[in-house]
Amino acid sequence: MPKKAHSFLLIAVMILAAALAGCSGNTDTASGENGSKKTIKFMHLWPAGSSKQQNQIVTDIIEQYEAEHEDVKIEVEVLENEQYKNKIKVLSSSNELPDVGFTWAAGYMTPFVKGSLFAELDDVLNDGLKESFVSGTTEAYALDGKSYGLPLELNIAPIYYNKEIFEKYNLDVPQTYSEFENAVKTLTDNGVAPIALGNKDRWTGSLWYMYLADRIGGAEVLNKAIDRSGSFEDPALVSAAEEIQNLVKENAFNKGYNGLSNDEGKAEFLNGNAAMYLMGTWELPNFTTNEEIPQDFRDSVGFFKFPTVDGGKGNIDSWVGGPGVGLFVAENSKVKDESKEFVKFFVEKWGEQSVEKAGVIPATKVDTGKVDLPDLYIDVLNELNKASSLTLFADVQMSASVAETHLNLIQSLFGNEVKPADYAKQHEEALKAEEGN
Amino acid sequence: MNKVLSNKKVLALYITPALFLVLALIYIPIVQTGYYGLMKWNGIGEMDFIGLKNYKVLMKDALFWRSALHSFLLALFSAISLIGYLFISIILAGKIKGADLLRKIYLIPMLLASVAIAQLWMKIYHPSNGMLNTVLMASGIEDPPAWLADANLALYAIIIPIIWQYAGFYILIYYAALKNIPESLVEAARIDGASPWQIALKIKLPLIMNVIKVTIVLAVVGSLKYFDLIYVMTGGGPNGASEVMASYMYQKAFKGFDFGYASAIGFFLLVICLVVTYIIRRFTAANEDIY
Numbered sequence: 167m168p169k170k171a172h173s174f175l176l177i178a179v180m181i182l183a184a185a186l187a188g189c190s191g192n193t194d195t196a197s198g199e200n201g202s203k204k205t206i207k208f209m210h211l212w213p214a215g216s217s218k219q220q221n222q223i224v225t226d227i228i229e230q231y232e233a234e235h236e237d238v239k240i241e242v243e244v245l246e247n248e249q250y251k252n253k254i255k256v257l258s259s260s261n262e263l264p265d266v267g268f269t270w271a272a273g274y275m276t277p278f279v280k281g282s283l284f285a286e287l288d289d290v291l292n293d294g295l296k297e298s299f300v301s302g303t304t305e306a307y308a309l310d311g312k313s314y315g316l317p318l319e320l321n322i323a324p325i326y327y328n329k330e331i332f333e334k335y336n337l338d339v340p341q342t343y344s345e346f347e348n349a350v351k352t353l354t355d356n357g358v359a360p361i362a363l364g365n366k367d368r369w370t371g372s373l374w375y376m377y378l379a380d381r382i383g384g385a386e387v388l389n390k391a392i393d394r395s396g397s398f399e400d401p402a403l404v405s406a407a408e409e410i411q412n413l414v415k416e417n418a419f420n421k422g423y424n425g426l427s428n429d430e431g432k433a434e435f436l437n438g439n440a441a442m443y444l445m446g447t448w449e450l451p452n453f454t455t456n457e458e459i460p461q462d463f464r465d466s467v468g469f470f471k472f473p474t475v476d477g478g479k480g481n482i483d484s485w486v487g488g489p490g491v492g493l494f495v496a497e498n499s500k501v502k503d504e505s506k507e508f509v510k511f512f513v514e515k516w517g518e519q520s521v522e523k524a525g526v527i528p529a530t531k532v533d534t535g536k537v538d539l540p541d542l543y544i545d546v547l548n549e550l551n552k553a554s555s556l557t558l559f560a561d562v563q564m565s566a567s568v569a570e571t572h573l574n575l576i577q578s579l580f581g582n583e584v585k586p587a588d589y590a591k592q593h594e595e596a597l598k599a600e601e602g603n
Numbered sequence: 604m605n606k607v608l609s610n611k612k613v614l615a616l617y618i619t620p621a622l623f624l625v626l627a628l629i630y631i632p633i634v635q636t637g638y639y640g641l642m643k644w645n646g647i648g649e650m651d652f653i654g655l656k657n658y659k660v661l662m663k664d665a666l667f668w669r670s671a672l673h674s675f676l677l678a679l680f681s682a683i684s685l686i687g688y689l690f691i692s693i694i695l696a697g698k699i700k701g702a703d704l705l706r707k708i709y710l711i712p713m714l715l716a717s718v719a720i721a722q723l724w725m726k727i728y729h730p731s732n733g734m735l736n737t738v739l740m741a742s743g744i745e746d747p748p749a750w751l752a753d754a755n756l757a758l759y760a761i762i763i764p765i766i767w768q769y770a771g772f773y774i775l776i777y778y779a780a781l782k783n784i785p786e787s788l789v790e791a792a793r794i795d796g797a798s799p800w801q802i803a804l805k806i807k808l809p810l811i812m813n814v815i816k817v818t819i820v821l822a823v824v825g826s827l828k829y830f831d832l833i834y835v836m837t838g839g840g841p842n843g844a845s846e847v848m849a850s851y852m853y854q855k856a857f858k859g860f861d862f863g864y865a866s867a868i869g870f871f872l873l874v875i876c877l878v879v880t881y882i883i884r885r886f887t888a889a890n891e892d893i894y
């Protein structure tokens with residue numbers, strides 16, 4: 167009996183040891199040359215479950231690429247958005263980024279570039295690819311004149327509205343801010359929440375602030391405050407904050423918006439409780455092709471441009487938006503040339519299919535005559551061609567820590583916990599502190 | 604079996620893997636965290652040694668102290684709730700009808716994943732069509748609060764599900780401890796004419812005192828490093844109103860990209876937990892020690 171117990175424990179120890187060895191076993195074979203085949207490690211953030219169409223396109227592109235390049239194998243890892251961001255952070259701290267992966271523009275990308283983790287992609291762009299991008303999109307992925315990412319998506323943020331509700335209360339699409347305020351008043355008087363907002367996520371409220379800043383002070387005022395050629399205590403930025411609190415006072419947003427996520431806020435719009443919803447064009451599939459949302463509702467959704475403010479400097483064709491995710495190539499990749507070729511191939515193929523198949527507007531130009539799309543898409547794409555300027559989302563423009571301050575302040579502003587002047591002052595202080603570093 | 608376990612070499616052989624695991628997964632990261640806490644590091648580029656600057660900033664960081672206050676509030680409420688659990692357990696262990704079923708009912712929340720609990724309570728707290736506000740509106744309250752969105756209420760609104768979540772765990776511990784009390788003691792007291800109330804207070808409570816002490820430490824330390832429901836339900840918002848120390852650390856590391864500072868917070872959190880544990884032990888170690 168003692169002998170039996172002994173061997174049993176010994177086996178248990180060996181199993182444990184084997185399990186431990188398994189944890190660290192296969193890190194070296196994954197990247198680089200694998201026999202005669204070269205392996206490109208590719209990480210993306212569109213799981214088949216939540217982003218079915220995008221996932222399908224990516225899979226198709228990879229298959230196509232592997233068929234054309236028999237010596238290359240592409241190894242894919244998929245994670246959902248937030249997990250993806252966390253994993254990239256962890257991988258980059260040990261310098262083990264995948265050969266090709268997704269990044270966001272400007273402020274998000276900067277530390278990676280400064281840490282020399284991303285490869286320069288100017289050679290890829292200058293190889294004739296640059297012309298196919300919508301102007302202003304690749305710039306968001308450039309730092310000190312060099313490009314480090316190829317944008318895949320382009321989004322602008324219109325105000326979607328429920329035509330049925332507007333008709334019921336005899337409202338017209340507002341062209342000016344005072345018309346907009348009247349519409350808000352009519353809706354609240356009739357017990358309809360005018361605007362759907364989920365401000366737990368905070369960037370959702372930031373969109374409202376950015377538009378008001380743009381319409382009151384012009385397209386440059388916020389950009390200048392952030393790049394430090396201006397000040398955040400600019401009167402236009404303060405009065406934009408005052409306007410936000412006026413909207414709050416008028417009950418323009420659905421109840422409890424500060425505790426609701428964007429999805430919960432969106433639900434208020436989707437089930438007809440709220441009349442308007444300011445959001446990026448990534449929502450377009452929900453208002454056109456998504457079969458899970460009732461046809462009646464999808465047919466009743468229209469969009470309008472953020473109205474101009476009387477006496478303000480803003481142009482109605484100026485948009486808040488910008489490129490969404492983009493592709494990077496890792497600087498220390500063992501298969502850098504192959505990876506660069508792959509990202510180029512990816513961007514081209516993606517541009518041909520994304521809008522038609524997945525409803526994602528690519529950062530490359532779309533020929534509206536050639537694609538078969540719902541009217542809402544055509545209208546948005548046409549507006550995009552007319553756009554006078556594109557202001558990148560504030561939290562993307564800012565460095566991560568300033569962005570955190572900004573987002574928290576947005577939540578306080580909407581929650582009436584901070585005065586507009588202090589709101590501006592605290593922004594200015596955070597930006598200044600960052601500059602000192 | 605006894606023969607095997609008395610052989611010192613074999614003992615060492617068996618202890619090594621576990622020791623190795625604990626070292627690799629717990630103690631080495633703690634040392635590393637302490638080390639990172641002395642750095643200015645965004646998690647990507649080079650680290651700069653800045654000595655104790657992170658800690659100096661931390662001492663003056665109003666947002667951190669606010670979240671620390673929230674953590675301590677949570678710990679206080681968790682500790683108070685133990686009284687309720689103890690009371691329930693005494694009733695359950697007192698041979699009432701359906702005690703077994705009730706015990707299972709209390710235990711179920713503990714079996715749910717934190718995220719599921721968070722989703723469940725977010726539905727309850729939903730400002731316009733949540734269960735709670737529907738009931739409140741039906742009973743004539745016209746403008747019920749928007750629980751998780753209200754800076755004054757958000758923290759308390761989250762403390763309730765946290766307490767609810769762990770009810771089953773503590774009730775189970777107390778229940779098991781109470782069941783371990785020899786029947787003969789209770790019997791003897793009863794024969795001597797003690798009332799059920801006296802039996803509970805004078806016989807059962809002192810006999811499970813050690814278990815109670817352990818649960819106090821568990822509840823307080825568990826609350827101080829609590830993270831999950833807060834992260835899912837409010838993300839610490841609105842504007843830090845429900846932020847606790849662990850969620851603040853997460854914000855700094857993964858949202859603010861300030862790993863050095865976040866490591867300092869993490870290390871400081873560990874120190875706080877150790878100190879609090881020590882204090883609780885000091886105060887409760889009146890008669891018999893178990894550490």
